[in-house]
Structure formats: C-alpha cells, structure tokens
Amino acid sequence: MRSITREPSVVFVLLILIALMGMFIVYPQIQVVLVPGLDGYFNFLAGETWIKPLFNSIQIMLLSTTTAVLLGFIYAYAMVYSDMRWKPFFRIVGLLPLLSPPFVVAAAYLLIFSLASRMLGQRINVLGIGGLWIVQTIAFFPFAYQLIADVLSRSDPRLEQAARNLGASAWNVFRTITLPLARPGLAAATLTTAIYIVEDFGNPILLLGKETVLATQAYSLISGFGDFTGAAVVSTILLALALALYVARLRLEGNKSYVTISGKATSIPRPPVPRAVSNACFVACLLLAIMILLVYGVLIISAFVQAFPFNMTPTWKNFEYIGEHSLPLRNTLAFGGTAAIICALFGLVLAFFVQRKQWFGRGVIDFIAIMPAAVPGIFWGIGYATAFNQKWFEAIAYPLFGREGTPGMLIIVALLFWNIPIGYQAVMAGLQQIDRSLDEAATSLGASTLRGFRDILAPMLGSALLTGFVTAFVRAVTTLSVVIFLFTPGTTVATITIFQKVNDADWGGAAAYTILVIGMAVLVLSAVYFISGRRAGLQKAPGG
Amino acid sequence: MSDSKSSLNLSRREFLRLLGITAGVTTVNAIIAACAPAPTPAPTAAPPTAAPAAPTTAPVAPTAVPATAVPKPTGKISIYSALNQTTNDQLFAAFKAATPGVDVDVLPLAAAGELQTRITAEKASPKADIFVGGDRAFHDGLGKAGLLEAYKSPNANAVDAAYKQPDGLWTGWYLGIFSLVLNTERFAKEMAGVKKPTTWDDLLDAKWKGNLGYPDPVKTGGGYIFLATQIFRFNRDEAKAMAYMKALHANIAQYVGSSPQTITLTEQGQFIAAPNWAHDILTFKAQNKSPIELIVPENTGFEVGAVSIVKGGPNTNAAKSFVDWILTKPAGELNVKLSNRVAVLKDVPPAPGAPTLDTVKMVNFDWQWAADNKERLLKLWQTTVGM
16 A cells, blocks of 8 residues: 555645644534643542432443344344335334434423323323433434444345355344344444433433433533533543443454455345244334334424313414524524535545555544544533634634624534534445455556545445435434534524423424424435435435 | 446535525625614714613603713614523514614523523623523623623613612513422322422422422522522521422422423423422413412512623623613513513512512522522532432
C-alpha cells in the first residue's frame, strides 16, 4: 500500500475532515469537560451521589439492550431469512418507532397502560425500572433491527447453501455460519443500541420517578442546581461507560475475516428455513407489530379528538393550529435533511480513510468519530451553546450566514456532528465486508486513492450510505435534547413544539405534530426509495 | 452496481435540493428581518406619554416620565417564556395589538429552570430581551449573577413591594398557589373510608402508599415550593420537615419531571392525588373534562411569577414596553382568563373557583430564605429520602 503522504490531495481532504471534527466534536466537549477542574471532579466524586445513578444506568442498559437486540435480531432474521407472509407490512411497522421522538412513545404507553388498567379494573404500574425496560425495548429494538438486518442481508448465501448441501441442519447452519458472519454487525448493533439506551433521556425522565440514571442526573444537576460542574462530571462518567462499550466492541470483533463481498458474482437465493420457523417468525413479528401499532393508533385517535380519552368529540382543531404554525415542521425538514446528507457523506469519506489507510492518529480519529454517540444530547447542546454563542464565532458566521441564518446553521452543524457515528459506523460495517483486494487492484493499476474510492468502493457502499443518511435523518428530526439549548424563536423545530405540548397537557396537539413528523419522514424515505429505484438503507431487509 | 451509483447521484441531488430549502428558509427569515422596522429608537419627536401601555389604571403621572427618557419602542423583541403555549399565543398577540410597531419572537420552554440555564449560557452574547413567567427565585438568581437589566416600570407602582425586586431587576405580575389534585374516580373506587385530605399531614395515611405523585423538587419550581412550604409549616424546624418528607416518600409512587405532567398522570389515574398548582389544576379540568378535583390544603405556599429584562439583549428599549404592558389591568385580566392564575394587581378579580391569598390559610413563606437555601435544602432532602 502506498503511503498517503505521496498523495497531497488525500492528505488535504483528510486534514479538512480532522479540522472540522476538532472544531465541532472535540472543542465543544472540551469546553464542558474542562469546566469542573480537578478539584471539581474530586469533590463531586467524593460526594458519591453518582454511584446509584451509575448503577441504575448500567442495570437498565443491560436489561433494555439485551431485549432490544434480541427482538431486533428476531425481527431481522424473520425479514431476511424466513419466507413469512406480510413482509412489506412488517417492514413499514418496524420503521415507525424510528420516526417519532422516543418520549412520545413513552407518553403513549402511559396512556395505553392507564386505559388498560381502567378497563381491566386492575392497576398495571409502568412507572419505574420495569416500565422503562418495556418502553425502551420497544423504542430501541427497531434500531437494532435495522443494523442487524443490514448485516444479515449482506452475508453471502452461498456459504449457507453449501453447508445445507453438505447435510448440515438449519439450526447448525444458523449456529456455525449465520451467527458468526453476523458477529461484527451484531457487536456494532449491540454497542450502538447500548449507547442509545444509556444516553436516553426522554423515556427515563417520563417513567423513572424515584430513581435516576446518569442522563437524567446530569439534567437535574443543571436545571435544579445550575450545577454545570456536577453535570460535566456525570457526563464524563457516561463517556467512560461508552468507552468501555467501545473497547468491548473491538474485542468482540476479533481478528477474523468476515469478508463476504469479493470480486465474484453471487446471485443464489438463501436456503429455505423450515416451515415451522417461518410460522414462528410470523407470530413473533405480528406480536411486535401490534405493540408498535397500539402506540400509533392512540396517537392518531388523540390527534383527532378534543381530549383523549376523556372527551372523544371529533375535531380538526389540532391540525388547524398546525396550519397556522407550520414553521417548526419546515425547519425540521430543512435542518434534518441537510444535516443527514452531509453526515452520510462525511461518514463515508472518514470511514474510508480509517478503514483502508494507514496513518498516524487513526485510532484517535476513530474514537472521536464514535464519541458523539456517547455524549448525552443535552450535554451536546449545552456544549454547542456555550462554545459557539461567542462574539468570535458570530464574527465568522454572521458574514457567511447572516444574523438570522446563523442559529439555523448551528443547529444543522450540531445535528450533523452528533450523528457522525451513524454515518461512520454504517459505512465501517460495510467496508469490513468488502475485500481490500478490490480497491487495491484499482490503485495497483494506477488509479489514485480518491479515484479508487470513488469508482470502486463508493458505489458498493450505496446501501451503507443510504442507511447512514436515513438513520441520521430520523435521529435529527426526532431529537429533543440536542436542540433544546440551541433553538431560537425563528429556528424552533417540531420536537420542541411536541415537548411543549406534552408539558402543557395538550396531548392532542402533540399527537398531531408527531403524526406530521412521521408523515414527513415517510415522505423522505419514499422519495429516496422512489428516486433511487432500490430499497433505502432503513428498508433494506428484504427477503430477496 | 449501476443501481448503487444512481443512489449516490441521488444523494448529491437530494443534498442540493435540501440545501436549497435551507437557503430558502434563511432567505425568508432575512427578508422578514429586512422588512421589519429597524430596532433603532425613534427620535425624541415621540410624544411625552410615549409608554405604549396606554390602557393602564395604575397611577402613572405623565409628568414623572421625562420625554427624552422614553423613546418610542420599535422593532422585534425576543421573549423567553415559561408560560404554557395557549397563554403565550394569546397574551403576546394582545401585547402586539396594544403596542403597534413592536413585534414578538417567542421562545417557549415551560421550565423556568431551563430558561434560567439558557440565559446564563448565552451571557456572552444575550439573545433574549424578556424572561417572563416562572417563580421570582429563577429571576432573582439571574439578577444576582448580574444578567438582568434594572427597570422600574411606572406601572410597577401598583405592585405590592413584597412582589418586586427593590432595584427593579424583576417584577412580579401573577401569583400561583400550591394545592392538591385528586383523581375523583380512583378515589371513590379505591379509598373507601378515607376522608379527602384537607391538610398536608393527611397524605401520610398508609392508605396513600404508592398512590401519590409529586413534581420532583429538584427539577420543578413547584416541587421545591412544596418542600420549602413544609419547612415553614414546621416553623423552620428542618428535622421535622425532613421527617415529614421521608414519611411522604414512602407513599409516593413517582417524582415527576414537570408539574403539568404530574396533573396529566393524575388525570390518567397513575396517581390518586398529587400536590400541584391550583391554577393548572383548574385549567386542565376545564380543558380536558377529566375526573379531577382541586383541593387547597391549609398552610400551603405560593409562587410569585415574575418578568425581567435580560441585560444586553437585542432590543432593551422595546423590552421595557413589554414590562409596562404586562403590568396593566387588561394584561392581568387576560392572564387570569387564560391560565386561572391570580394577578398581583388588586383590581383584577380572580378566576371563578380559584383560591387567592385572602381565601386560603398560607404558611409564612419567606421566599428569599427559600431561594438562598435552595441548594442546601434540596441536597438535604436527597440525602433524607435516599435519592
């Protein structure tokens, strides 16, 4: 392999990437992390108030990640391997939870369980760790499903076909071929899901009353005590937790080669799974789908009545209100779309440099690219608010984007870099399955690194790129905590309005906005699907 | 392969298209900004009675306001509001109608603590002109940090001295009384033989175990007012107050992250009862027709909702006109109508069924002491109940 220093254009692109990451990932973090000072850390740690939240965070992370990944795997396996009925239906239902802010799901579940309690005359308590476990499982398994499905569908059917031809049972094929091949994907999915769960803020704040997790403790410290120091320490503990997850991921991946895309063509179908397995898959997916659909049923009814469930008089008032107040939705589309597209491309180029090239500091950049996923959104937002709400930044940004445009730009940049791990990891997982010899062949034949990347790798990574785009988009349009300290009156987004409405107990209004956010996300997905003529990343768990 | 390629092209196209949308949004914003009158004070040609708070019954002597000191306010003001959205929509529309030439941008966040944090975070380059709503303690914290602009509105003369900061850093404009919301349906069904609570001590009955909600005192203004109320109720005997909170802890099912959310959960039947704001309980009941009831236990506490001007904001001059206006009688009446809160102006009647400081037995609520000791008391409470 040629050294990258021989190609100035490569070095140039790389340096720009690193500079941007330094400015928009590292700098805001450092602003906040340095706040406490050594004494601050010692004093806070000595107070021991962080021990219980840490324990709770780990406990709920283990519980929810296990179930979410398990359900995600079942769903993904069913979609990729089985020949069950209603796959298009399940594909769409599996997408829904990704498209709505998690705290809306939690609020809807509270309603559903209280309705069920009233009907059964028997109290079902969903407040507390148990309830959080249920709700997080349902809220996050679709993320695991998307990641796992992507990996499963990329593995080579020929290996499985060969094993079956040699007499291996379906179970043995699953155990010795499907599972090991899926391991890097599973590890990445588990890691990603675990980090989502450990930094989840909306669900615990709604469902955990007598307990705290690290993310809610950081928030309490700021909003209750104005204690940035304590919040910074707690967030640093969260970061440490994420680091542990990251190291675990590296160990899990091991040194085995999982290359299944090589220069040879493949187009054989997967071996059929037994009828009974397909049926079991169908039942499992149906149950999961019902749990998801309940939430959206409640949302739709709530949006069209006066005050669900007390006053069921039909009304258009919630949508009429939105007609007069559509700015949040327009902003959501513009900010989320722009951030997600740049994010996917950024992740693509960065992953290429990290995975395919040798250079000093590669490991550090890899870590920095993953780190944002470990940073609680609320902390990320505060970091941006304090780091860039400064005269010097305005001096640079105002001439470029104008006084009115700058806050919107800042939100886009915050969402973009917050989602970098999404685009980056999606491409990473894809690259690990593509044999190096392909792009090395191109460079051996005289193509430049950038040309080899553009003509050989990038086209093969189309699905990873779309996965990155779509996932980053839905995360950008559904996040609350990142934007809560960044939005200005002119740059309000839908999640802020929804949060406001949930707080105002205008549940119908919140439901109406949520439906429109989901509708908008569906439109964007459909547009990607329609224009590209192939299934977009998030929908990429086809049977064939 | 060619499929994949087209998807890449798509991304580029999409990217450009969305960039176009963003550019469109920013352009529209820029145009709006350009069309709005520039926020420069008009020349001294303004009439002497320039304060646009025309419909005031407050004893304002026109001669007391020198003409040059009050240029006619114009432009746009940025309001950080801790009020709920319906109130925001209608209150600010009324302000605009009463103050021609001034437009309003609202940043709504129904959590005063977060707005306080935000204003603090923005201190290098303040974005807000007005901070409205939320207990005076939040405003006072900002005032002590030197982030507020002192302004003594002429209309503040009608406000009781107890409800405003002497230097004019903030001014109280409404009162909220802390009470109890009861789910009548569950109470009737499950609490046979238990009388409806009339004192805070009634909530310690073992029958309430697991049936009470309570807005988290760390995260919510209301929750802390309740905690401070207990301390004043026991004549500042903190040990007794903490013993009460600990006994109450055993009955509490959940500490909720926001006060209104606590009422919502009580409406849904997650709790049978929960301490909360009287005005919000009345508003929710009327809005949702839900099976809840307002109870005002004796010896309770209250908040003074304040308004303040952020120092160094984009349009301080016009911000003053907002403070003037919100202290008028019509603004007070509108707020009473929209939110059931009690106006600080004596001549604004309370909403039907709303308790007032005269009709309810209050504790001797020393808000300044409560504000000064907030951190210590919250930490004491956390240690006491093991949170």
